[in-house]
Amino acid sequence: EDQVTQSPEALRLQEGESSSLNCSYTVSGLRGLFWYRQDPGKGPEFLFTLYSAGEEKEKERLKATLTKKESFLHITAPKPEDSATYLCAVRKDSSYKLIFGSGTRLLVRP
Amino acid sequence: SQTIHQWPATLVQPVGSPLSLECTVEGTSNPNLYWYRQAAGRGLQLLFYSVGIGQISSEVPQNLSASRPQDRQFILSSKKLLLSDSGFYLCAWSPPGDQYFGPGTRLLVL
Numbered sequence: 364e365d366q367v368t369q370s371p372e373a374l375r376l377q378e379g380e381s382s383s384l385n386c387s388y389t390v391s392g393l394r395g396l397f398w399y400r401q402d403p404g405k406g407p408e409f410l411f412t413l414y415s416a417g418e419e420k421e422k423e424r425l426k427a428t429l430t431k432k433e434s435f436l437h438i439t440a441p442k443p444e445d446s447a448t449y450l451c452a453v454r455k456d457s458s459y460k461l462i463f464g465s466g467t468r469l470l471v472r473p
Numbered sequence: 474s475q476t477i478h479q480w481p482a483t484l485v486q487p488v489g490s491p492l493s494l495e496c497t498v499e500g501t502s503n504p505n506l507y508w509y510r511q512a513a514g515r516g517l518q519l520l521f522y523s524v525g526i527g528q529i530s531s532e533v534p535q536n537l538s539a540s541r542p543q544d545r546q547f548i549l550s551s552k553k554l555l556l557s558d559s560g561f562y563l564c565a566w567s568p569p570g571d572q573y574f575g576p577g578t579r580l581l582v583l
Contacts, residue, residue, distance in 0.1 A: 367516075397571070406479075406563050406574035407517075450516065459505055459524070460532065461572060463516035 365390045369451050369464035376471050379440045384467045386451030387433040396434050397461060398427050399450040407450055441471045475500035477575040479564050485581045492537075492551040494578050496564030499545065504566040506547040508539055511561040511577075523547060554582045 370385045388396065395414050399407035411420045413429040420427050424445065426437040436449055448468045452461040476499045486492060498504050505524050509517040519532045521539035529539050536555050540548045547564060559582045564575040 395570070399574075404577075404579070406577045409571055409573055412571050452517075459507075459522050459567075460519055461517075463518075465514075465516040 365453075365455065365462050367451055367453055367462050367464040369449075369467050371467060372465070373468045374470070376438075376441055376469070378442055378471055378473050381437070381439045381441070383438070384436040384449055384469070385433060386436070386464055388451075388453050388462075389432075390453050390455055390462065392456035393453060394456045394458070395454045396429055397452040397454070398425075398434070398436055399452070401448045401450055401466070403448075410449075438469070441469075443471050443473050445469065446471045475566070475573070477564060477566055477573060479562075479575040479578050481578060482576065483579045483581075485583060486554050487583055488556055489553050492549070492554050492558070492580070494549040494562055494564075494580075496547040496549075496575060497545055498566045501545070501566070501568070503544060504568065506541060507565040507567075507572065508547065508549050509563040509565065509574075511563060513560075517563065521549070556582050558582050 367388045395412050397412050398410040400410055401407040411427040416431045418429050424439050428435050448466045450466045452463040454461050478497050507522045508520040510520055511517050521531055523529050523541045526541055537551050562578045565572045
């Protein structure tokens with residue numbers, strides 16, 4: 364069964380304390396892995412798409428990496444404004460559908 | 474640039490009443506369109522997607538229906554709302570590939 368699992372469910376960091384969020388997936392024929400940021404009461408904001416193992420993408424303090432079984436979202440020296448829920452999703456070959464994980468709620472304290 | 478609109482932003486409806494949520498996209502043509510529902514603290518569940526006018530695919534059998542009367546308009550409807558229909562409804566659009574989300578509609582059924 365196709366599945367996306369994110370861990371941890373919640374993460375509290377001090378400002379400047381770097382960490383990583385995990386997204387593990389079991390899907391046949393991965394066509395893309397997506398990361399989104401979602402603030403409370405708002406729609407998800409697109410961050411990255413990764414297509415193949417070994418690929419990396421960066422945006423400000425965020426860096427996403429992909430292996431054949433999982434993806435990591437590394438947050439370097441986070442700031443309070445990085446507090447949000449981070450969602451991971453995968454897309455299969457020959458499908459328009461995104462399969463989402465349940466997200467990681469990140470809180471960065473000043 | 475492309476913009477996606479949803480309205481209303483918030484809606485409180487009694488059980489058994491009808492529903493109509495609207496989504497429109499600007500700045501692109503022939504987009505793929507999607508309706509998702511997000512329960513509190515959970516990931517996104519795909520409800521419907523459309524690859525063209527009048528073409529609707531349903532992912533989950535339920536009390537809801539969708540229509541696409543124009544190229545950049547996607548409507549989510551119900552004839553009679555249930556308590557379980559409460560949630561955060563998100564519209565998304567994509568060219569082939571990345572999906573971009575609207576601001577969402579918060580629906581509370583009482």
